[in-house]
Every structure is written in C-alpha cells, then in structure tokens.
Amino acid sequence: MHKVTIENHKNMQESFSLIIFGATGNLAQLKLIPALYDLVEANLLPEKMSIIGIGRKELSHEEFRAYSNDVLHKPNRHHQHPIKDEVAKNLLDRMLYVSGDIAQRELYDKLANLTKENESCSNRMFYLATYPELYPTVFNHLQESGLNNQDCGYVRVIVEKPIGSDLPSAQKLNQLLASYYKEDQIFRLDHYLGRETLQNLLTFRFANNLFEPLINKDNIDHIQITAAEDFGIGMRGGYYDSVGALKDVGQNHILQMIALATMEAPKSFDNLSVTNKRTELLKQLVPETDRLIFGQYEGYLNEKDVAKDSKNDTFFAFRTQINNERFKGVPIYVRAGKLLPRMVTEIAIVFKNEAKHLFSNVVGGDDPNMLIYRIQPNEGIVFRFSSKIPGPEFKIQNEYMQYCYKHTAATLPDPYLRLLNDALRGDQTFFVDAEEVEAQWQFIDPLIAERKELFSYKPGSWGPEQANEIIEKDGRKWIEPSIGFCSF
Numbered sequence: 001m002h003k004v005t006i007e008n009h010k011n012m013q014e015s016f017s018l019i020i021f022g023a024t025g026n027l028a029q030l031k032l033i034p035a036l037y038d039l040v041e042a043n044l045l046p047e048k049m050s051i052i053g054i055g056r057k058e059l060s061h062e063e064f065r066a067y068s069n070d071v072l073h074k075p076n077r078h079h080q081h082p083i084k085d086e087v088a089k090n091l092l093d094r095m096l097y098v099s100g101d102i103a104q105r106e107l108y109d110k111l112a113n114l115t116k117e118n119e120s121c122s123n124r125m126f127y128l129a130t131y132p133e134l135y136p137t138v139f140n141h142l143q144e145s146g147l148n149n150q151d152c153g154y155v156r157v158i159v160e161k162p163i164g165s166d167l168p169s170a171q172k173l174n175q176l177l178a179s180y181y182k183e184d185q186i187f188r189l190d191h192y193l194g195r196e197t198l199q200n201l202l203t204f205r206f207a208n209n210l211f212e213p214l215i216n217k218d219n220i221d222h223i224q225i226t227a228a229e230d231f232g233i234g235m236r237g238g239y240y241d242s243v244g245a246l247k248d249v250g251q252n253h254i255l256q257m258i259a260l261a262t263m264e265a266p267k268s269f270d271n272l273s274v275t276n277k278r279t280e281l282l283k284q285l286v287p288e289t290d291r292l293i294f295g296q297y298e299g300y301l302n303e304k305d306v307a308k309d310s311k312n313d314t315f316f317a318f319r320t321q322i323n324n325e326r327f328k329g330v331p332i333y334v335r336a337g338k339l340l341p342r343m344v345t346e347i348a349i350v351f352k353n354e355a356k357h358l359f360s361n362v363v364g365g366d367d368p369n370m371l372i373y374r375i376q377p378n379e380g381i382v383f384r385f386s387s388k389i390p391g392p393e394f395k396i397q398n399e400y401m402q403y404c405y406k407h408t409a410a411t412l413p414d415p416y417l418r419l420l421n422d423a424l425r426g427d428q429t430f431f432v433d434a435e436e437v438e439a440q441w442q443f444i445d446p447l448i449a450e451r452k453e454l455f456s457y458k459p460g461s462w463g464p465e466q467a468n469e470i471i472e473k474d475g476r477k478w479i480e481p482s483i484g485f486c487s488f
C-alpha cells in the first residue's frame with residue numbers, strides 16, 4: 001500500500017487527526033467530505049490536520065483520495081457550489097485510509113501505527129459515521145489499542161443521531177460513552193442545531209428586545225410547527241422502516257425547534273448555559289397521548305426494504321404544552337411527514353386576537369398577528385400584520401414584514417461545516433448532551449407507545465384527515481405555509 005507521511009511537527013496542539021469510521025458511507029459522501037472541503041476553503045482546518053477514513057472496502061490512500069475527489073464532483077443537492085482544484089488538492093493531500101473490519105482489533109493496530117507514523121503526538125477526533133450497533137466494539141478497541149489515551153493530545157468523539165431508540169437504550173449508550181469518555185469529550189450531533197436559520201432564531205429572540213417580551217401566555221394564542229417533505233423514503237427503507245417519522249425527526253429536530261423557540265434566555269452565550277436552557281424546556285414538555293395520530297402514505301408498503309406488514313409511521317401530528325409559568329395553557333401543534341404537498345419547515349407563533357379592536361368589524365380585520373420562523377425553503381423571519389388596502393374603501397388585508405436570507409438552503413453554510421468546526425474548537429453549545437437526549441426520549445417514548453393505529457393518507461395531501469381533529473377540537477386550524485414570502 002502506498003504510504004503517505006504528513007510532515008512531523010513539534011507542537012502537539014497543532015497536530016490533529018480526524019478519524020472517520022464509515023468514510024465510504026452515505027453520510028460521509030453527502031455531508032462530511034463536502035463540509036471538510038468547505039472548511040478548507042474557509043481556512044478553518046488546523047494546518048497540520050490529517051483525515052483518516054475507515055471502511056471495509058480495500059482502498060489505498062491514493063484510491064481513497066480519488067474516491068473523495070469523485071464525491072466532491074458528484075451532483076449533491078446539499079452542496080452546489082463549484083469545486084476549486086487548489087482547495088480540493090489541499091483537502092485530498094491530508095487524506096489517508098485504513099481498510100478493515102471495525103469489529104477486529106487488527107484495524108485499530110493499523111490505525112495506531114498510522115497515527116504514530118505521522119505524528120508522535122496528536123489530538124484525535126473520532127467521527128462515528130457508521131451503525132450504532134458497532135459503537136461498543138469501536139470504543140472498546142480504541143481503549144485497548146491506546147487510541148483513547150489523552151496523555152499526548154486530546155481525544156474527542158462525535159456520535160450521530162439517533163442516540164438510542166428509546167430512553168433505556170439512550171441511557172445505555174450514554175453510560176457506555178461515560179465509561180470511556182468525559183462529557184466534554186462527547187459530541188452528540190443533531191445537524192438541526194447547526195442550521196443557520198435555527199441559530200438565528202436565538203439571535204432574533206435574545207439580541208432584540210422587540211418580540212421577546214411578547215412571547216408568553218398573555219400574548220400568544222398557540223404555536224404551530226410544520227415539517228413537511230414532498231418526497232418519500234427513497235432508498236432508505238432499511239433504516240427508515242426501523243424507526244419511523246416520529247423517531248427519525250420528531251425526537252430530535254422537532255423537539256430542538258420547540259426548545260429554541262420557547263426556552264428561557266440563557267445567562268450567557270456559552271455551552272452550559274445554552275444547553276441547560278434547552279434541556280430545562282424539554283423537561284417541561286407534556287406528552288399528550290390523547291392528542292396524537294400516526295399516518296402512513298399509500299404505497300409505503302411497496303417501497304424497497306420495507307416490511308409488507310409494516311406498522312411504521314411516515315407522518316405524525318400531536319399537541320403538546322409547556323408546563324411552566326410563562327407558557328401555561330399555550331398549545332403547541334406539530335405535524336410532520338413524508339410525501340406531503342411540499343417541502344417546508346416552519347414555526348408559526350400565532351398571537352392572541354381576542355379583544356374587540358377598532359377594526360374588528362372591517363373586512364379582513366380580524367386575523368391574528370403571526371411571527372413565522374421559516375427554516376426551509378425561502379429561509380427567513382416573517383411578521384404578519386393587518387394593513388389597510390389602498391383605496392377609497394376601508395378594507396384590511398394581511399401583509400408581511402420579512403427578513404429573507406439572500407441565500408438558499410444550498411448556498412447557506414451547511415450545518416456540518418459549522419458543527420465540525422465547533423467540534424474542532426471544542427465548543428459543545430450546539431451539540432446535545434446526555435441529559436438533553438434523555439429528556440427528548442422521556443417525552444417521545446409515551447407517544448411511541450401509542451403507535452397502535454395508523455391512518456393512511458394520499459401522497460401529496462397534508463396527511464390523514466384525522467390530523468385535523470387534533471387542532472380543530474380546540475377551534476383552530478392548521479396554517480397552510482405560505483410560498484409567497486421570501487421567494488425571489
């Protein structure tokens with residue numbers, strides 16, 4: 001095998017290895033390799049950093065580089081800007097590869113030799129872009145082969161969602177992690193926490209004093225969250241049919257959106273304060289098992305790698321409430337699923353409109369104000385208000401004040417760029433800690449336990465009709481997300 005030696009250097013703080021378990025998989029192709037390219041382009045990678053890929057495929061270092069170069073040039077809807085040769089070369093020159101079975105000690109000895117060969121002393125970050133059932137064996141082998149040793153440079157580990165499949169399994173994984181690493185070495189990644197639009201939600205709330213004083217039960221009627229995808233499960237049947245929509249996106253992305261939109265202000269903008277406030281909020285969420293439905297799109301059972309009698313959800317809708325003084329009695333309605341009419345994720349804060357006001361008898365004068373955080377597409381923050389229609393008659397219509405990103409999802413910095421950079425710098429603010437992930441499962445498990453009945457829905461509809469009852473019982477309606485605003 002062709003050997004590559006990265007220039008030795010004295011300062012161990014500068015020397016760094018990112019070791020990706022599962023470097024030939026889907027996640028590495030779609031997200032990690034493109035994000036590493038972006039980090040090189042933005043000059044954010046430590047100068048003396050090597051990237052070591054691991055997979056079962058027999059590849060030389062050169063072949064892994066050629067493979068990674070192909071990955072960068074393949075069409076990728078998450079990464080659409082042109083690839084510059086000099087940036088790609090800078091990235092590829094850092095790349096090494098070790099082939100072998102993750103379950104076998106031999107692989108770790110090869111890895112230890114390679115890291116020693118390149119650096120006598122190096123910081124190491126292990127990225128687990130492979131199957132969760134392999135984690136125990138990975139941690140064990142890393143320990144036994146001395147690769148977890150921090151005598152000479154720090155060790156960090158990045159673990160992808162899903163963290164467990166319910167509360168007991170998440171607790172077990174957290175205990176396993178804790179038996180090898182300290183919490184400040186563990187980076188549990190939910191890429192939603194790295195989204196620009198969600199991080200901006202915190203800025204919008206806590207760097208401005210305009211709306212924040214109104215975000216409470218005295219002024220808010222209810223909150224709605226829609227997370228709709230206009231495509232089905234594609235080739236991901238094997239994975240998707242083992243989890244379903246609520247576990248795939250509800251347990252993590254949706255709960256993080258609720259937390260960011262409603263958590264109390266942290267004392268300061270640092271890891272512990274922000275994470276603690278998210279966790280505090282998650283613990284206050286009340287699972288309402290009588291306001292919950294699950295759906296499955298027609299045709300799901302014929303999808304590749306899906307069990308013919310699958311009782312798996314591709315849609316869910318529920319109501320929840322926050323058990324604290326600030327939000328007591330304010331319902332939060334959530335709906336999410338696949339093969340819905342269009343791709344849209346948004347949080348709508350609907351303000352109260354009870355008082356008879358000056359124009360409540362005028363045509364169009366009775367609609368509530370809304371503050372909408374549009375996560376995707378047409379990313380932005382929008383305020384809906386009533387405005388007089390120009391003309392001789394006194395009529396009112398809804399208008400929108402909007403802040404729109406000039407970027408689209410494809411050109412906004414990818415969450416993986418942000419999160420990899422944070423992990424490199426040791427910043428865990430936008431990573432999920434052990435207590436937080438357990439609070440998420442504490443909320444989700446009782447809902448999953450109710451997944452006894454599935455309602456089917458037509459592809460292209462807004463889910464099963466029964467989803468309407470969840471909100472209509474309270475005299476409210478689902479808001480059809482607007483395509484009008486922030487589209488240029």
Ligand SMILES: NC(=O)c1ccc[n+]([C@@H]2O[C@H](COP(=O)([O-])OP(=O)(O)OC[C@H]3O[C@@H](n4cnc5c(N)ncnc54)[C@H](OP(=O)(O)O)[C@@H]3O)[C@@H](O)[C@H]2O)c1
Pocket residue numbers: 021022023024025026027028030054055056057100101102103128129130131132160161162
């Ligand atoms: N794909 C996504 O967009 C996505 C998003 C969020 C989270 N995740 C999570 O990320 C993880 C990886 O997902 P994925 O979609 O990338 O899976 P994948 O495409 O099946 O890739 C799995 C990777 O693991 C390697 N691997 C598997 N068994 C191995 C073994 N015994 N020894 C050595 N290497 C082994 C494979 O290498 P070979 O190909 O050489 O066998 C491959 O590189 C999962 O936990 C998933 O839940 C994925």
